[in-house]
Amino acid sequence: MENKSAAKLSLEQLENLNQAIRLTQKLRSSVSRVFHDLSDGIDNTKGNEKTFLSDIQKLIVSVTNDFSELEKVANNLNPILQTPNSANVCLDPAIDKLPVYSQLLQAYKWTNKTAEHAGAAAGILQMNTLKRSPLPGVSSGIKGIKRSRALPMPYNVPASVVDSLIAGLDRQFPDMGIAVTRPLGSCAIVQLTLERTLRALIVLRGCVIEWVKIKGYHENFLSDDGKIDIWSASRYQVFQKITDHASAASLHFYHPTYTELTVKSLVLWLRAYNTLFSAPCNKCGKHLQGALPPTWRDFRTLVPYHEGCKQ
Ligand SMILES: [Zn+2]
Structure with missing residues (x-):
């Protein structure tokens, strides 16, 4: 009306x-x-x-x-x-003087970031779904939910579990020196010494590998003030290359459920570098290519390849 x-x-x-x-x-x-x-x-x-x-x-x-x-x-x-509206006609704003553009830009960035975070969160939640339902169809039931709460997140593992994992590796590979420190709080820093070839530094959050750095046997992971330095790269190109490959390997071996297996696989893979300066490339049969030895080890077979010779 x-x-x-x-x-x-x-x-x-x-x-x-x-x-x-x-x-x-x-x-x-x-x-x-x-x-x-x-x-x-x-x-x-x-x-x-x-x-x-x-x-x-x-x-x-x-x-x-x-x-x-x-x-x-x-x-x-x-x-x-x-x-009332006609009285406001004279107050019509000049669009150039308003911060509309910057506000829009900010809103756009914010929305983008939210979408990104939501995507990451969805990924993590999906991993947990996998973990909480080892049997198909269990996740939908109440039993499945109860079981998931009992299982710890891979990031939230007690320090004793990490320590026993590293101690197990130390026993398994007596040719490698393995030491654990925790200068950053809960994150464990594992330092490996592989014969007289290289040193590796692995940062673990729980059982998840967060950071890998490779240096030469004569280098160390200490800063000028004597603290552990996880950031600085090796001054040798060969170990910089191996650092890149090791980061790729930590992603390749990553498994959301069997995180301990990830650490073991990476250490086993790193151990294959004991022939870094002695084994020839499996493809071209040469020792040096571009003044570098075979810096790549196959993830499955651990066979040495030059970076340019790997498939
Ligand atoms: Zn080659």
Whole structure:
């Protein structure tokens, strides 16, 4: 009902507006006729002065009538002209002076970041789904949920578990020196020494490998003030290359459920570098290629290859 009356009102107003425009045109034409006749002056051939004056008088009367008619209609138009929105027309903002662009940009970045984080979260949640349902169809049941709470996240493993894992590796590979420290709090820093060939530093968060760095046997992982330095790279190109390969290997061996296997696989793979300076490339049969020994070890077979010779 309200909408109908509003529509009716606006139609009425529209009609009034049309009428006002028509009356304005009528007034303009009658006024211009007065001025036109006055500017022509008295035509002696047609009649005398009195006729001319009475004609002008008639015209002026019609102007007055037209004007009063327009005035009446204009009074009805007042509510339209005083609508609240029309009063704000003069306050119309200059778009260049508003920070709309930067706000939009910020909103766009924020949305992008949210989408990115949501994607990452979905990935992690999916891993947990895998972990909590070792049997198909269990995840949907209540039993599956209960079981998932009992299993720890790979990041949230007690330090004793990590220590026993490293101790097991130490026993398994007596040719490697393995030491664990925790200068960064809960993260374990594992330092490996492979015969007289290389040193490796592995940062573990829980049982998940977060960082791998390889250096030469004569280098160390200490900064100038004697603290452990996990960031600085080896000054030898060969160990920089192996660092890159080791980072790739830690991703290759990564498994969301069997994180201990990831660490074991990486250590086993690193152990294959004990022939770094003695074994030739399995493909080209040469020791050096571009002044570098075979810096790549196959993930499955652990066979040495030059970086350019691997498949
Ligand atoms: Zn080769």
